Amino acid sequence: MVKTPIYFDHAATTPVCEESAKAMLNYLTGTFGNPNSQHEFGRQAMKAVDEARDGIAKIINCKPSELYFTSGGTESDNWALRGVAHAFKNKGKHIIISPIEHAAMLATAKALEKEGFKVSFMKVDGEGFVDLEHLKSIVDKDTIFVGCMLANNEVGTIEPIKEIAQIAHSVGAVCFTDAVQAAGVLKIDVKDLGVDLMSMSSHKIYGPKGVGALYIRNGLRIESIITGGHQERTKRGGTTNVAGIVGFYEAFRIADRDLEKNAIYVSALRDRFIERALNEIPYIKLNGPKDGSKRLPANADFSFDYIEGESILFSLDLAGIAVSSGSACSSGSLEPSHVLLSLGLPEALAHGSIRFSFGKHNTLEEIDYAVDELKSAVSRLREMSPLFKLEEGEIKNV
Amino acid sequence: MYNDKVMETFRNPKNVGEIENADGVGTVGNASCGDIMQISLKIENDVIVDAKFKTFGCAAAIATSSTATEMIKGMTVEEALKVTNKQVIETLGGLPSQKIHCSVLAEEAIKKAIEDYHAKKNA
Ligand code: FES
Numbered sequence: 001m002v003k004t005p006i007y008f009d010h011a012a013t014t015p016v017c018e019e020s021a022k023a024m025l026n027y028l029t030g031t032f033g034n035p036n037s038q039h040e041f042g043r044q045a046m047k048a049v050d051e052a053r054d055g056i057a058k059i060i061n062c063k064p065s066e067l068y069f070t071s072g073g074t075e076s077d078n079w080a081l082r083g084v085a086h087a088f089k090n091k092g093k094h095i096i097i098s099p100i101e102h103a104a105m106l107a108t109a110k111a112l113e114k115e116g117f118k119v120s121f122m123k124v125d126g127e128g129f130v131d132l133e134h135l136k137s138i139v140d141k142d143t144i145f146v147g148c149m150l151a152n153n154e155v156g157t158i159e160p161i162k163e164i165a166q167i168a169h170s171v172g173a174v175c176f177t178d179a180v181q182a183a184g185v186l187k188i189d190v191k192d193l194g195v196d197l198m199s200m201s202s203h204k205i206y207g208p209k210g211v212g213a214l215y216i217r218n219g220l221r222i223e224s225i226i227t228g229g230h231q232e233r234t235k236r237g238g239t240t241n242v243a244g245i246v247g248f249y250e251a252f253r254i255a256d257r258d259l260e261k262n263a264i265y266v267s268a269l270r271d272r273f274i275e276r277a278l279n280e281i282p283y284i285k286l287n288g289p290k291d292g293s294k295r296l297p298a299n300a301d302f303s304f305d306y307i308e309g310e311s312i313l314f315s316l317d318l319a320g321i322a323v324s325s326g327s328a329c330s331s332g333s334l335e336p337s338h339v340l341l342s343l344g345l346p347e348a349l350a351h352g353s354i355r356f357s358f359g360k361h362n363t364l365e366e367i368d369y370a371v372d373e374l375k376s377a378v379s380r381l382r383e384m385s386p387l388f389k390l391e392e393g394e395i396k397n398v
Numbered sequence: 399m400y401n402d403k404v405m406e407t408f409r410n411p412k413n414v415g416e417i418e419n420a421d422g423v424g425t426v427g428n429a430s431c432g433d434i435m436q437i438s439l440k441i442e443n444d445v446i447v448d449a450k451f452k453t454f455g456c457a458a459a460i461a462t463s464s465t466a467t468e469m470i471k472g473m474t475v476e477e478a479l480k481v482t483n484k485q486v487i488e489t490l491g492g493l494p495s496q497k498i499h500c501s502v503l504a505e506e507a508i509k510k511a512i513e514d515y516h517a518k519k520n521a
Contacts, residue, residue, distance in 0.1 A: 308433060310456040311408075314400070318409050336432075347432060384414050384460060386425060386436035386452035 002369045004320025010204070010298055011153050011181060011357035012324055016247065017206035019254050024208060024247035035240045036231065045242045052249035059256045060198070061189040062215055068232045069245050072212035073180035075226075076199035077104035079214055079236070080176045081147060083222040084197070085112050088144040088174070096138060096168075098122045098130055098148040098159070099342040102178060105147060106338070122148065126344050127289045128157030130164060139171045147176035150198075151186065154326050154339040154355055155288030156299030158186065165194035174220065180204060180212070181296060184255035185263070196220050202244065206360075207251030211244035262360050267297035269358045269367050274300050276371045281378055287326075287340060287353060300356045301326065303340065303349040306388045307381040312354050315377035321370050326353035400457060403491045408457040411464035413471075415450040421518065424510025428503050433459055437467065437507040441515055444475050451507070458493055458500040462486050466504035475512050481505065 007015075016024075027048060033041030035049050050064070057064040070076045085095060095112060097105055099121040109119045120138050123131040130148055139146065146168035151158045161177045168175035176197040179188060183198075184205030190198055197220070201212040216222055216235075228237020255262070271292060277284060283305035289295040304312060309325035316323055326337035336350035345353075356370070382388045400408070420438035427434050433455030440448035449467040453460050466486045470478040483501040487493050493501060 306454065308455050308459075311460060314405070314408060314457040318405065351432060384411070384452055385454045386434055387454045389416070389452075 002363075002365045006321045006362070006366045006370060008321060008323050008356045008358060008362065008366075008370065010359040011296075011355065013203045013209065014206045014359060015361075016203075016208050017251055017254060020207050020247040020251040023250040024243040027243035027246050031242075033242075035242060036229065045240070048246050049240055049242055052245045055249050056200075056213060056252055059188075059252060060183070060200075060215065061191050063218060065233070066190075066215055066218050068214045068216060068236055069241065069248075070212050070214055070236060071210055071238075071241070072203070073102065073178065073199050073201035074104040076180075076201075076212050076214040077102060077178055078108050079222070079225050080197040080199060080216075081105060081108045081145060082112065082225050084145050084174050084176070084220075085115075085117055086223040087221040089117075092142040092144040092173075093117050094120065094140060094142040095145045096120045096122060096135070096143055096147070096173075097145075098124060100124055100128060100152050100154070100157075100339045101147070101149060102153060102180070105178065118142075124157075124342055127294075128152055128155050128159075128339070128343055129289070129294075130159050132160065132163050132167065135164065135167050139167055139173065141171060143168070143171050143173040145176065146173045147178070150177045150179040150182040150188070150193075151296050152288070152339065153181045154337060154353075155301045155343065156181075156296035157288050158182070158294050158296065161193050161195060165196075169194070184252050184259070185296060185298070187259060190215055190217075197222075202248035202251060205251050205255040208244050208247040211241050211248045213248070258360075263297045266358050266360060266362075267292060269362055269364065270297060270300050270356075272364065273356060273358070273367050273371060276368070277302060277374065280371065281375055284378075285345075285349065287343065287345070296357075298358045300358075301353060302356075303345060303353045304378055305349065305352070306385045307352055307378065309352050309354055311381050312352070312374075312377055315381065316354075316370070316373060319373040319377070321373060324355050324357075326350070326355055399494045400461075400497075401491050404458065404461045404493065407461040407464050407490065411460055413450045413464060413467040414452070416452060417448055417450050420511075422511040422513075422515030424507045424512070424514055426503055426506045426510055428455070428459075428499065431455070431499070433500070433503065435459060435463055435503040435507045437463070437504070437511045439470075439511045439515060441475065446470050446473050446475065446478055449508075451504075453503070455503065456497070456500055458497040459503055461490060462493075462501040462504045463507075465489050466508060470508060475515065478508055479512055481508060 033045040035046035340350035451463040
């Protein structure tokens with residue numbers, strides 16, 4: 001019998017790994033100084049932050065001076081988009097993003113629209129891949145910002161960022177990628193990708209919450225959104241989160257060290273889950289790429305006909321399995337997943353989706369237990385569904 | 399977000415299914431989320447002797463379906479018409495605010511099923 005609860009929601013957050021927690025502890029109690037202070041306490045703290053910056057810069061192949069620590073993915077996204085829009089507003093007003101971005105991007109774009117910027121959306125296909133030909137047709141001289149996730153948080157699609165960057169640069173626009181789900185999971189070389197900005201987050205890769213980073217290519221014009229002290233070379237105010245940054249680096253270092261091993265292990269879990277689920281559960285659809293190499297190794301996302309996502313989520317929860325639902329019923333809003341709608345799913349299916357995101361501590365036994373539980377939850381809920389039988393006979397329009 | 403009673407009712411809902419040759423059937427959709435509920439009633443001498451439901455919806459919709467059908471069993475149709483979603487929520491010990499709309503489904507499905515019963519009777 002497997003031990004419950006089982007955690008299959010690593011795309012939401014991960015536990016802090018031992019190494020990271022240990023590294024942080026010293027900077028919470030012992031070396032607690034403010035890196036902005038001149039004295040020894042401060043210098044010690046600054047040394048730790050510098051080391052973290054050097055280390056992460058090396059991992060993603062940028063210069064330490066191109067890396068800025070933030071409070072996480074949302075702040076980095078906000079900063080990239082708002083900061084570039086404001087810095088380039090005299091050059092142009094056109095912003096292009098994918099329709100499957102994180103809310104941090106969508107909401108910021110919406111706010112900028114109110115300021116007079118024009119926001120266009122890339123097209124994505126049924127698996128979530130950006131349509132590059134369409135992107136080529138909508139970039140123009142007025143375009144200042146082109147932004148797309150490196151890998152999608154909900155359906156796991158890994159986007160052709162290199163090509164997107166080339167298209168952005170062909171019209172002189174800045175290219176941004178949100179690598180919150182990808183950094184520490186996929187090998188990333190920012191110079192090779194060719195992006196000007198990239199968001200990263202710590203808590204998705206077994207580091208602490210509340211810390212992340214933004215890569216800003218040297219020489220790129222960008223306005224600050226958090227003004228204050230001289231931290232982060234005066235570009236981002238606020239007392240440096242020393243312990244968080246140390247923990248972030250340690251987690252990133254371990255993730256990078258074990259990257260291939262983890263990818264192989266986790267994608268084997270994923271593939272087993274997907275194969276069994278598709279074979280054993282009727283009226284189910286895998287959302288996102290079918291080709292496992294173009295999908296985040298930890299992601300499996302499904303839609304279920306005739307039943308609703310939240311009720312599946314809580315059925316699994318009762319069985320001791322933690323997952324998340326793309327259907328926003330569970331998150332409080334009533335809209336179905338904007339990602340799935342962008343992929344062309346009908347509203348009912350977009351309401352009935354569940355995301356499983358696996359981690360390095362999960363096991364094959366857990367996978368098998370979860371598929372079994374999912375199977376029985378789905379059939380139980382379908383027995384309760386008025387749509388299930390109506391479908392077989394006639395569908396009443398209600 | 400859900401209290402224990404809601405979770406327990408969701409785990410073991412009562413009255414799931416469809417009554418054969420029901421005296422009244424009501425199917426309603428929830429405009430705000432697209433969810434659907436169907437309630438079927440067996441009625442003798444204007445008294446509801448059995449009630450069953452089928453719900454396409456969230457955990458709150460399923461829990462309120464169960465509770466509402468439990469509540470109206472044994473009631474006259476007149477009494478059942480007076481059951482409100484507020485009473486259903488109270489019986490469940492409360493629902494999160496964004497889930498209040500889910501409980502409206504049950505109230506409306508009952509009303510529609512009773513309408514159907516009257517229509518059939520007068521036909
Ligand atoms: S969210 Fe639709 S009934 Fe609850």
